[in-house]
Amino acid sequence: MTISVLLVDDQSLLRMGFRMVLEAEDDLEVVGEAADGSTGASMATALRPDVVLMDVRMPGTNGIDATAQITATLPDTRVLILTTFDLDEYAFAGLRAGASGFLLKDTKPVELVEAVRTLHRGDAVIAPRVTRRMLELFGTRLPTTDPAGIAAEAVEEQLSELTPREREVLMALASGLSNAEIAAHLVVSEATIKTHVGKVLGKLGLRDRVQAVIFAYESGLVRP
Incomplete structure (x- = not known):
């Protein structure tokens, strides 16, 4: 191709x-x-x-x-x-x-x-x-809503759909870690991390890892 x-x-x-x-x-x-x-x-x-x-x-x-x-x-x-x-x-x-x-x-x-x-x-x-x-x-200038302008309550509702492990993966993404680095940190396979990343993106309605990083900071899940 x-x-x-x-x-x-x-x-x-x-x-x-x-x-x-x-x-x-x-x-x-x-x-x-x-x-x-x-x-x-x-x-x-x-x-x-x-x-x-x-x-x-x-x-x-x-x-x-x-x-x-x-x-x-x-x-x-x-x-x-x-x-x-x-x-x-x-x-x-x-x-x-x-x-x-x-x-x-x-x-x-x-x-x-x-x-x-x-x-x-x-x-x-x-x-x-x-x-x-x-x-x-x-980092300190980010607004209190997500990239789509959703209210804080809606953001919290979205985050509540994530499992504890998926939240860990989202936070690791926000730290700039690759799938391999996240897998090593959480002591799981890279294939497992790819699955988690896909679920995080799907549940949050995000396009890719970049939007996941932005979402994590704008939602207040992580701070600079």
Whole structure:
């Protein structure tokens, strides 16, 4: 199966570099390029790519608004935010807009390729140092409702549907742990953790691990 990728970045040299890295892989294909968010959103609607690599700061429509447009109309398309700044103030907004990943542009080629494949599998990717800095920067500013604006009572009702073990898994996700790390911490198999993660997402009505992390902080289950 070939994974189709759309590149959205206002720097043509960066798009060229991303294309060279991705198309060196047999299972990846770049199906289009856009230099701004508006064009990127339009091309995504037309091409319906599996994954979109999205810059944040671009002229006209920025990457945050473009991400919101794409994820709202194309639920099967995953957006990977790429930025030069490890303290980009738009990073958290991008994830809340529906992006499934956030990486820095200095990410190694092999890591970028694996990130695209990971998003296509339905998982999420966030650079560890970005996660830490984002939580430091935005953690104390999070509102008291979940990403969908649900009241605190409704959030508590959702959390009550989780088993004690599922709450543990959710808290571990919020700490940025991988499935393998959670499995080692809880002394169970990685397959068991994958099952728990799936149940957590299903019960909370969340799209992926990124939304699970956001939910955990916004619901007050964990604090920065």
